[in-house]
Amino acid sequence: MLATILHGPGDVRCEEVAEPKILEPTDAIIRLSASCICGSDLWPYRGANEVKDPMAMGHEYCGIVEEVGGAVRNVRPGQFVVGSFCLSDNTCPHCRFGFQSSCEQRQFMSGAQAPRARIPLADGTLVPTTDLPPDDLIPSLLATSDVLGTGWYAADAAGVTEGSTAIVVGDGAVGLLGVLAAKQMGASRIIAMSRHKSRQDLALEFGATDIVSERGDDGVKRIRELTKGVGAESVLECVGTQESMSQAINCARPGGKIGFVGVPHGVQFDGQTLFFQQKSLLGGPAPVRRFLPHLMDLVLNREINPGKVFDLELPLTDVAEGYRAMDERRAIKTLLRF
Amino acid sequence: MLATILHGPGDVRCEEVAEPKILEPTDAIIRLSASCICGSDLWPYRGANEVKDPMAMGHEYCGIVEEVGGAVRNVRPGQFVVGSFCLSDNTCPHCRFGFQSSCEQRQFMSGAQAPRARIPLADGTLVPTTDLPPDDLIPSLLATSDVLGTGWYAADAAGVTEGSTAIVVGDGAVGLLGVLAAKQMGASRIIAMSRHKSRQDLALEFGATDIVSERGDDGVKRIRELTKGVGAESVLECVGTQESMSQAINCARPGGKIGFVGVPHGVQFDGQTLFFQQKSLLGGPAPVRRFLPHLMDLVLNREINPGKVFDLELPLTDVAEGYRAMDERRAIKTLLRF
Known part of the structure; x- marks a missing residue:
């Protein structure tokens, strides 16, 4: 599949990578409904963070569960889910204290600027909706994953x-x-x-x-x-x-x-x-998981419309232009479609 | 009268100074029931803060009001009072927000390691008791002024x-x-x-x-x-x-x-x-004034005994030994009597 890889400052490419697969029994694979570029992606893009190896970019995501590992109980294939950019078990003392972004098992999501992604710690991280949401709410639901949270x-x-x-x-x-x-x-x-x-x-x-x-x-x-x-x-x-x-x-x-x-x-x-x-x-990195159910409800009830921050929409193949537009402040935030 | 003056690192003296007097209509003069040495007094004593001019030491105090300026309304001669080491008007927006230690008119108390002291901003700073407290509560009431607060x-x-x-x-x-x-x-x-x-x-x-x-x-x-x-x-x-x-x-x-x-x-x-x-x-410097009425009540009701931190009691003339004992950690805190 195509995915977004940062090779060095200013050098972001849409290129062929292997499909994600289940590596741990706590993983899920999702098909993303949309993805986006984060302001924090600009730090390495601008050279403010060192890029030693090619980096799989993207940590904001929502979409349909395709497959789950053997230990996953809270989500199942076919469900629509949103997860935080911080992956967490949601059971450790830090999670229970509301600081899931300091989870004892914390990982940071990567590789979500792509049509499919592996989500570690799926049970703790992903929040499913009751029904599949209407298409017009996808940008706002995507926003709950990080930028709104x-x-x-x-x-x-x-x-x-x-x-x-x-x-x-x-x-x-x-x-x-x-x-x-x-x-x-x-x-x-x-x-x-x-x-x-x-x-x-x-x-x-x-x-x-x-x-x-x-x-x-x-x-x-x-x-x-x-x-x-x-x-x-x-x-x-x-x-x-x-x-x-x-x-x-x-x-x-x-x-x-x-x-x-x-x-x-x-x-x-x-x-x-x-x-x-x-x-x-x-x-600190936001404990989005604490707020996620509430934020998703606000979106699903159409009380808020955070998706309005997306003022540029591009196909994944044009992701480099999405980075440029944000870097030059021509765009507030870029939505990526597949 | 005798008072405590720091002349330089390690050089603290009990020496003759002029009696305090009312300088502003918002001042009060109190006769101290006791005074003490603060851990923060050790910073300049140890040379960690520069001492340019001789410093009148002491910012913890309680005692009897002797005289008040023409604008003072909340306290009157003969009352026993405690005040914070931070002098404040208790009416500005920062005071009303509970941060009297950032009062728009904030001053830091000085010169309280002496039998009498001038208290600026008396109305905002001083809290009187209904009756004169028993002598055995003086150390604990003194403690509310700073160290407990x-x-x-x-x-x-x-x-x-x-x-x-x-x-x-x-x-x-x-x-x-x-x-x-x-x-x-x-x-x-x-x-x-x-x-x-x-x-x-x-x-x-x-x-x-x-x-x-x-x-x-x-x-x-x-x-x-x-x-x-x-x-x-x-x-x-x-x-x-x-x-x-x-x-x-x-x-x-x-x-x-x-x-x-x-x-x-x-x-x-x-x-x-x-x-x-x-x-x-x-x-930050503690907004003691916020807590003072409650802390004084706890002491007056004998629910707490913060005065136990005073493990050395000296006459003012021996104040230099009081500093030495605290500097060498032979004493937790020195009470000064007149």
Whole structure:
């Protein structure tokens, strides 16, 4: 079959690979209904992470179960499933504590930018729907696998509550869905930091009440003006650079919480500065599995439409263009069809 | 009057200074019932903080109001009061959010290792008792001013809840009172990390269920054994060094919370490491004022006895010996009488 392989910075190819097969009795094989490119795929694509060997790309997925290993009990062939980009057993102490992304057996999904994929730890990872969902919901269901789940975790880690003020740093797909999550959690004021018209529009559609187009110190100054000098109780950091992290910390009020989900690259914190700033930090790969059943329900009930972040749709054979478009910020997020 | 002045590393003197007087209409002058030396006083005493000019030492206090400025409404001469080491107006947005230690008008108390002291922002800072308390409760009431309030904040920031597991890193007075706080908040397991017999005994008296005398990697290994490989949901970091902070982070479970109250000296965090560890951090100078009425009630009702951390009592004229005893860890905490 064709699959997406990254050979080095800027060198992503759609090429022939072996079909996936069951390797462990806890595996499942699914036929993907769609796949997509993640903002985090751009780190190795841009050379920010080293690429030693060719990498099978793709970790967001949903589709129909084709085959299961002998130990799999919770899903069966023919079911439609969504799973998290973090594979987890959902039974270990960390999973039961709601941190499936730190599962004792954690693996990170790979190889999902392809028509078929092997899903390890299928019982813990996959969530089936009762019926096969209608086609028009596939993009939004796919979004629950990572990008929505990650934005949701950012809002959760930032402690967004009914009536609170939330600030979202980063207008990538995760940040935009962080806006959606904050809205669902009842934030009464949601300030999206974005300077791109199309992204600002989507932020507003997802529930942002204010847009701040300034960045860095100017952005912080504008946030201070908007919050009467106080800052926000919740800040979602959805980029992962030192600049965006500083911006996030400086936009939070003392005692406020920063949920950071942009994988940090070159980010350092000074302990004494953090101490006197008196702000709470929680980040990490999102425990999407914790939220997945709820998020899938919201999509299936048509209460949310996170699939709107896909503003480019390409056949798998054009995956390289999908990466380029996101790298150049011509596209927010690329959906891949087979 | 006599007061405690730090002239340089290791050079602390009891010497004659001018009596304090009202400088602002929001000030009060109190006659201290007792004072004490704080673990944080040892940072400049040890040369870890630069001492440019002679410093008036002491920020923990309780006593009788002698005089108030023209704008003071909440306390009056003759009342017994306790105040936080952080002076705050208790009306600004940060105070109302419970983070009085980030008050818009915040000042840090100084000059309280002396028989009388000026308290700025008296209305926001001081909490009076209904009656004059009995003498035997003075040490415990004094403890609420900082050392208990700080241990309490560590437990609060670490999210200690009914039935939880809490680990306390640091067996100074703050750490020991962190044990007491965790006990009051209902932790069912409290692991104190200490290798000093007298401190271990006090930790057990305050509610510790386990003592771990190992440190660093060995300490973390022992914690893993005690928690079935999981770690704790709440860790109180009460030291402030890189070693103690690493120990605290490594003892927490993924999704666990670290409340850090030891003023960090030379502590750095790597963003990506913190991300993948997936642990929550909140530190800072304790917003003691938030907790003060409750803590004073617990003392006045004789439900807690935090004054037990004072294992050395000296007249003010011997304050230098009080510093030496704490520096050499011969004393947990020194009470000063006038």
